[in-house]
Amino acid sequence: MNSETNILPISELQKIALRLRRDIVQMIYTAGSGHPGGSLSSVEILTTLYFRILRHNPADPYWPDRDRFILSKGHVAPVLYATLAENGYFPVQELQTSRKLGSRLQGHTEHSLPGVEMSAGSLGQGLSFGIGCALAARLAKKDYRTYVLMGDGECEEGQVWEASMAAPHFKLDNLVAIVDKNGLQIDGFTKDIMNSEPLSEKFRAFGWHVIDVDGHDFQQLIEAFEHARTVKRQPVAIIAKTIKGKGVSFMENNVDFHGKAPNAGQFELAMKELS
Amino acid sequence: MAGKASLREAYGKTLVELGRQNPDIVVLDGDLSKSTMTLFFAKEFPDRFFDCGIAEQNLMGIAAGLACCGKIPFASTFAVFAPGRCFDQIRVSIAQSHHNVKIVTTHGGLTVGEDGASHQAIEDLSLITSMPGMTVVVPSDAVETAQVVKTAAATKGPFYIRLSRMEWPIVNDETYQFKLGKAAQLRQGKQATIIAMGLMVSNALEAADKLKLDGIDCRVLNMATLKPIDEAAIVQAARDTGAIVTAEEHLEHGGLGGAVAEVLAKTVPTPMQFVGVNDVYGQSGKPMELLEKYGLTAKDIEQATRRVISRKSL
Numbered sequence: 001m002n003s004e005t006n007i008l009p010i011s012e013l014q015k016i017a018l019r020l021r022r023d024i025v026q027m028i029y030t031a032g033s034g035h036p037g038g039s040l041s042s043v044e045i046l047t048t049l050y051f052r053i054l055r056h057n058p059a060d061p062y063w064p065d066r067d068r069f070i071l072s073k074g075h076v077a078p079v080l081y082a083t084l085a086e087n088g089y090f091p092v093q094e095l096q097t098s099r100k101l102g103s104r105l106q107g108h109t110e111h112s113l114p115g116v117e118m119s120a121g122s123l124g125q126g127l128s129f130g131i132g133c134a135l136a137a138r139l140a141k142k143d144y145r146t147y148v149l150m151g152d153g154e155c156e157e158g159q160v161w162e163a164s165m166a167a168p169h170f171k172l173d174n175l176v177a178i179v180d181k182n183g184l185q186i187d188g189f190t191k192d193i194m195n196s197e198p199l200s201e202k203f204r205a206f207g208w209h210v211i212d213v214d215g216h217d218f219q220q221l222i223e224a225f226e227h228a229r230t231v232k233r234q235p236v237a238i239i240a241k242t243i244k245g246k247g248v249s250f251m252e253n254n255v256d257f258h259g260k261a262p263n264a265g266q267f268e269l270a271m272k273e274l275s
Numbered sequence: 276m277a278g279k280a281s282l283r284e285a286y287g288k289t290l291v292e293l294g295r296q297n298p299d300i301v302v303l304d305g306d307l308s309k310s311t312m313t314l315f316f317a318k319e320f321p322d323r324f325f326d327c328g329i330a331e332q333n334l335m336g337i338a339a340g341l342a343c344c345g346k347i348p349f350a351s352t353f354a355v356f357a358p359g360r361c362f363d364q365i366r367v368s369i370a371q372s373h374h375n376v377k378i379v380t381t382h383g384g385l386t387v388g389e390d391g392a393s394h395q396a397i398e399d400l401s402l403i404t405s406m407p408g409m410t411v412v413v414p415s416d417a418v419e420t421a422q423v424v425k426t427a428a429a430t431k432g433p434f435y436i437r438l439s440r441m442e443w444p445i446v447n448d449e450t451y452q453f454k455l456g457k458a459a460q461l462r463q464g465k466q467a468t469i470i471a472m473g474l475m476v477s478n479a480l481e482a483a484d485k486l487k488l489d490g491i492d493c494r495v496l497n498m499a500t501l502k503p504i505d506e507a508a509i510v511q512a513a514r515d516t517g518a519i520v521t522a523e524e525h526l527e528h529g530g531l532g533g534a535v536a537e538v539l540a541k542t543v544p545t546p547m548q549f550v551g552v553n554d555v556y557g558q559s560g561k562p563m564e565l566l567e568k569y570g571l572t573a574k575d576i577e578q579a580t581r582r583v584i585s586r587k588s589l
Contacts, residue, residue, distance in 0.1 A: 064345070111372040117343065122367045128333045129368055132340015132348075135325065139301070139346065159364070162333035170325070 008051050010218045016086060017047045021247045022274045023082035023095055029267040031099035034107070037257045038151060039079040041182040041215070041242040046083045048221040049147060058088040061114035068133045068146040070118050072126020073154050073180070074108040075259065080116065081105050089115040124157025126150060127177055131167050134175040134235075145229075147176045153185030155196040161206070167235040168207025175235040176228050177208070180215060182244035186258050203237040215240030248273055279442040280417035283381040286438055287312025289424040290349060294320050300428060301341055303327055303350045305334050310440075311351040311381045331356045335364035335376070342374040347428055350376055354383035354396030354437050358403045369433050370406040376434075377427045378403075383413070383437040384524030385552065385569055386474060386562040395557040395565075396437075401529025403435045404502045410455070411435045411502040413523075415476035416445045419499060422453035430455065437473065439524075441562055444477045446497070456500045458508035464494035467580050468512035468519050472498045472531050475522035475550070478566075481573035486580060493580060504534050506542070513543040518583040520548045522576050524566075527551035546586040548579035 008016075020043050028034035050056070054067045071080050078098065085092045090104070090113075098105035104113045108121030118129050130148035137144050154160065167175055179199055187193045196202075204210045209231045213220040221240070228236040244258070245251030248270045251262075262270055294300045294316055301323045308314040308326060317324035327334040331352055338348040350357070357380050358365050369376045383396045404411050410432060414420040420438060427434040446461065453459075461476070462483050471479035476497045483493045494516055496508060513519060519539065521532040532549040539545045552569050566572050 068344075070340075111343075118339075119367060119371045122363050124332075125336050125364055125368050128336020128364070129340040129343070131333075132337040132342070133344050134340075135301075135337065136341050136344030136346050139323065140344075159332040159336065162330035163336065166327060166330070166333055166337070169328075 013047050013051055013218050016051060017043050018274060020047060020079065020082045020086060022271060023085070023092070024078045025248065025262065025267065025270045025274065027078050027082065027095045027098050028261045030096045031261065033099060033261050034078055035075045035259045036078070036248070036251055036262070037184065037244040037254070038073060038076040038180065038182060040246045040248065040251065041244045042076055042079045042149065042180045043246065044216045044218060044221060045149060045178055045180060045240055046079055048218060048225065050083050050087055052222055053225045054147070055144065058115070061089060065142060065144050067144050068117050068130070070126045070130045070133070070146065070148040071109055072120055072148055073123060073151040074120025077105070077107065077109045080109060084115040123154040124159040127160055127163035127167070130175055130177070131163055131170065131172060134172045135170060137174055145174045145176065147178065149178045149180060152179055152181040152183065152196050152199060153190050155179065155199060156194045164203060164206045164208070171233045172235045173232050176225070176238060177235065178238045178240055180240055180242050182242045184244045184253070184255050184258065186255070188255055200239045203239070207234065208237040209234045210237045210239060212239050212241070215242035216246060279444050281442045282414060282417050282420045282438040283312045283440070285417035285420040286379060286381070286424055287315040289421045290316040291319050293425065293428050294323065297347065297428070299345060299347050301325070301346045301348050303334050303338050303348055305329060305331050305352040305356065307352055310353070311379070313349070313351050331360040332364045335361045336368050338376045339368035339372070339374050342376045343372070348376050349379055351379045351381070353394065354380035354399045355394055358399060359396070362402055366406060370409055373408050373432055375431055377436065378434065379424070379436045379438065381438045382440045384439060384474065385557045385565040385571065386439055386441045386524065388440070388562040388565065389559050391559040392556040397526050397552045397557065398529065399437065400501060400525050404529070404534070409433050409435055409502065410500070412500050413437045413473040414499055415473060415497050416443055416447055418445055418447040418449070418451055419453055423499065426453060426455050439474050441474070443474050446477050446480060453499065456503050456505060458496040458498045458505040460494065461497055462493060462495035464492040465516055466492050466518070467584050468494040468496060468516045469522060469576060469580060470496045470498050470509070470512070470519060470531065470535055471522040472501060473524050475524055475571065478571070478573040479522050479576055482576035482580060485573065485577050491580070491584065498531060501531060501534060504538065506538050509535055509538045510542045513539055513545040518546050518587050520550060520576060520579045520583055522550040522571070524571060525551055527553055546583050548583040550576050550579050
């Protein structure tokens with residue numbers, strides 16, 4: 001939980017981000033499968049949210065007044081699991097059970113795990129779910145806020161644009177969409193497979209207040225989320241330019257590591273780079 | 276029978292009643308509130324009504340989010356659009372988390388009439404019953420509809436309720452009490468059992484009355500709850516009468532007939548006849564003409580019953 005008196009400095013956030021990257025690589029290596037690329041590109045976004053922005057309490061994951069973080073791109077479960085464990089939602093050791101039979105840490109996020117707001121895995125569904133949370137907050141006259149993380153490849157799903165039309169229509173200024181724009185999808189570069197750009201202009205045209213940031217720059221992310229709180233009668237879209245596989249040289253911008261685990265040699269090399 | 280009444284109007288009015296009792300009831304529609312009759316609720320509770328426009332995928336996702344935050348959303352559109360237009364949203368956003376969303380669709384089956392095949396839901400129940408944990412109910416008349424909607428609001432978990440466009444004969448009197456997961460026996464009988472749901476219940480009663488004139492004595496069960504189905508009533512009917520006819524305004528497979536056959540195959544294998552749509556899409560026409568064309572009249576149920584009884588001795 002965050003309070004005004006205990007704000008982690010960016011130098012501390014950077015240390016946390018490094019630990020999360022190590023956890024992500026370790027988790028996927030142990031499981032023998034998973035999605036490192038999009039997990040690594042989202043690390044600064046989740047670190048900023050969970051250690052500087054979100055009102056939440058790991059000891060009380062169902063606290064009705066908590067801010068909601070909806071991971072729409074459910075395949076990057078490792079970054080959410082690592083972040084939740086780092087916060088104390090469950091023991092860090094449990095990360096190594098991910099993707100194994102009987103584990104609470106399913107291959108794609110499931111709502112049954114405390115701290116996970118939504119079951120996901122089929123892309124494009126999170127923003128609609130987030131609108132539901134934001135409308136519920138308004139009806140209950142509560143001030144919790146809803147944050148939804150999507151990918152730029154995910155924005156090829158039609159439902160994203162149904163939801164993008166609805167959120168400004170309902171004037172949801174308690175809703176923030178974040179697009180982790182890493183530019184890659186399974187079959188190649190997003191610009192070559194199905195160009196979702198220009199994303200910022202699209203969201204703006206749909207009625208969103210759009211903020212463009214470097215998705216690995218803590219200062220820019222913090223400022224964007226803090227500015228988002230001041231926007232009235234309009235939802236905010238933060239378009240975060242990122243590097244897929246960020247932090248591990250041979251995974252960066254490499255489409256092969258969208259959904260593949262490193263082998264033993266690659267694992268060793270990755271952990272060395274992340275030390 | 277005590278005249279006809281509209282099932283969807285009963286739905287709309289019941290929603291208003293529920294809305295007055297429980298501030299957590301919210302309603303979503305996809306630009307069809309005048310047809311689904313959610314407009315009654317929209318007028319009285321504009322802040323708790325969300326018209327999502329022509330976007331059913333988004334509609335179901337919003338409903339899931341509202342449910343996750345403690346609301347009781349009723350999400351309405353036509354039966355062809357849910358689950359047809361948003362199957363995956365219901366599957367992943369609602370059913371896999373067992374969220375408390377009540378999907379209530381109208382205009383189910385062939386009796387939509389002149390709008391034609393694209394608007395006649397005949398496979399919706401097959402799709403929706405495929406989802407683990409989904410409760411599926413098809414009321415037979417306006418009286419039952421009101422009770423089913425109240426039951427859904429009071430029962431945790433995902434619900435699918437399918438209603439029709441037509442006004443339809445009332446088959447349940449004011450003493451009727453809908454029990455979730457329990458068949459209601461409307462006629463006693465020993466020679467065969469007609470198991471029906473939705474609008475086919477009144478046709479089944481008409482068939483049973485005709486057969487009675489010929490000295491054929493049939494049990495009639497209203498199987499309003501399609502899932503979880505009342506296995507005990509099906510087994511009892513098979514043991515007592517030895518012949519089963521199912522009647523539904525849906526494809527023969529994947530709906531009531533299929534579900535009853537599954538129960539019987541595992542328990543008391545029994546001769547069956549299926550009254551339903553036989554693997555074809557519908558077309559434009561008057562509702563009654565369509566029921567006749569596709570074999571869903573009281574006469575078709577009567578003939579199926581004679582046929583199944585003749586097979587008992589084989």
